[in-house]
Ligand code: MG
């Protein structure tokens with residue numbers, strides 16, 4: 001069942017989303033060759049707790065850490081470890097937080113130092129596909145419209161769209177209805193209405209869409225070991241239109257990126 005949020009609840013959810021946004025901004029400041037994903041995980045946990053929130057993933061379905069850290073060919077759900085990141089790696093960082101009874105959940109794939117142009121393009125197109133999808137999350141459209149838009153856009157660049165993992169409604173629970181696949185058919189699936197809040201999160205592979213799971217029971221990697229990227233935002237329908245609750249503003253500030261790509265999804 002889809003749980004519609006009141007305007008007051010959406011404001012609480014914005015605060016939860018921003019806890020995550022600020023935390024990803026802190027991570028952006030310290031990602032560099034030599035740092036370990038476990039060190040980044042500790043920074044994130046402390047920073048989330050300092051904001052009066054609780055890490056959203058820690059203990060959820062028994063996940064052992066605060067951040068999902070998925071380098072290179074790992075798609076999502078990677079477990080932080082003490083292996084240093086290397087120049088040329090990419091690292092997908094997924095973060096959740098619980099505050100005032102509501103979850104925030106979003107993700108960004110970072111370059112570690114200089115990366116090759118082909119991988120850089122994968123990151124750019126995957127991030128752009130997130131906004132292509134968000135544009136379709138409006139009252140009267142349907143779940144399939146978002147998935148169709150993301151799939152068309154990314155496949156036109158020759159990339160693979162992961163099928164087994166999808167975006168989701170979010171609220172008092174991390175994962176609520178509806179499921180939000182990054183593939184689909186126009187005009188199909190549940191209809192969007194005012195007050196819906198979802199996490200849209202394209203997981204896009206440079207090569208095949210097929211994936212495999214590690215024996216740790218968590219980590220998902222691409223079947224062909226080519227890189228994969230993951231970008232995620234929390235989005236509400238306000239006045240019929242998509243409104244971002246999360247932001248990459250803090251990441252952009254840390255990385256010196258100037259962009260107005262979020263502007264069309266803000267009412268304030
Ligand atoms: Mg996430």
Ligand code: MG
Pocket residue numbers: 105167168199201232
């Ligand atoms: Mg999510």
